Amino acid sequence: MLTLRLHSEHDARLEEIPEPELRQGAVKVKVAWAGICGSDLALFETAPVPLDYQNPIMQESGPHALGHEFSGYVSEIAEDVTSVQVGDLVAVRPNFADGTCPTCRAGHPNMCDNYAFIGINGGGGGFSESVVVPADHAYVLPQDFSAQAAALIEPLAVAWHAVKLAKIPTDGTAFVVGAGPIGLSVVLALRAQGVSKIIVSELSEARKQLARDFGAQLVIDPREAEVVAAVREATGGRGVDVSFDASGIGKNTLQPAIDSLSAAGSAVILANFHGDVPLDVMPFLMREKVLTGSFAYTAEDFAEVRDAVVDGRIVPDALISSRIPLSDVLDSGIKHLLGEGRTTEVKILVSPSF
Ligand SMILES: [Zn+2]
Structure with missing residues (x-):
């Protein structure tokens, strides 16, 4: 074969x-x-x-x-x-x-x-x-x-695990950096897990449109707007409960994911990063922010995504x-x-x- x-x-x-x-x-x-x-x-x-x-x-x-x-x-x-x-x-x-x-x-x-x-x-x-x-x-x-x-189902399970791990309240706000396959899957998983306040940042026109189609309420183009200011404006100055870096580019994506968080908010890494990323760590002290990663999925996650695509919660x-x-x-x-x-x-x- x-x-x-x-x-x-x-x-x-x-x-x-x-x-x-x-x-x-x-x-x-x-x-x-x-x-x-x-x-x-x-x-x-x-x-x-x-x-x-x-x-x-x-x-x-x-x-x-x-x-x-x-x-x-x-x-x-x-x-x-x-x-x-x-x-x-x-x-x-x-x-x-x-x-x-x-x-x-x-x-x-x-x-x-x-x-x-x-x-x-x-x-x-x-x-x-x-x-x-x-x-x-x-x-x-x-x-x-x-x-x-x-x-x-497999890439969706990666996103599903990350969203579960983030423990975002259903009335909370999420910010997804990068609308590639994983970022878009995070948008789908957020919606399926009951979160509707979703902000996405992305450069590509086609991916921006998909993010909107999948239910993102606000899509920011980093070339047109200062990302952190736009997220703060959209959340009444508070910042988001959870952010996801699904782009893995480096400081240019991870720092805004952290800076967009509310006090005690969590940033989740679910992209491969290549090399070191220098970060301003004081927000973790002064604002009790959390930076975590999400890796793959469990058998339970996989079965949950199978059920979600079968019953139409995820299309x-x-x-x-x-x-x-x-x-x-x-x-x-x-x-x-x-x-x-x-x-x-x-x-x-x-x-x-x-
Ligand atoms: Zn083992």
Whole structure:
């Protein structure tokens, strides 16, 4: 079957490899759609996992397939599997925890000391024709549900976890810095969790419009307005309860996220930052502000997002900006997103059968 595997920095190859073998407790998923994530771009550029490294959970050396946001139809199930049927449409939760480390035992499986992801550390990847996954990582959707929307459950779960973590009151105000796939998913998750006072800052016209369509009440263009002043004006001078930095650019985005907070407000980081970010730390002392991060999601988060897209509390389809065949994933997908597509695309979906 065709798969995209990462060999080293800037060296991902579309290769023919044998289909993965079904094993006990697992199901084989014929991939329908897989999203390209910002972390796929970072993996492509930096290849941080050495080829000979075996993650303790995956116990597999590289090269590993890429793609961790995907949906598909179950083509085979192991004899001992009862939770999933052949033919089911499923979204795959790609993250794994060992369940035994101190972090797992403390109730944080999303940050497991040995955490692994399908599409990063082994176990195949969504940029393939088929993937074998443990049955409890396959979340069943109604048969008539969109397989494209199902591929968006994974990035939505990242945002869902961050919004839950922020514990924002439903009458509170949130500020989202950056309306890329994750920032827009935060807007959707905020709305679905009952928060309606949402401010977004973003440069791209297309993304600004999507933020408005998804329910942002105010969209600020940092080229046209001073962001912190605009947020303060919109909140009667008080500032917001929670801010999310979904852009990961640096001080230019994180400092406004902090400066826009009310007293005792929380800023949540949920983007990859590259390098150090110098910050003015006095507001943490004088205004009891909190800076925290949000990493991935739990099984519970994933199931909650599945339920929210099924019952229509989240309608994420407009996040999809392009659909491309797996055979084009490098040029029209990853390399495009690292170039001119960075500002024009939101979510590119890839399909082996498109
Ligand atoms: Zn663990």
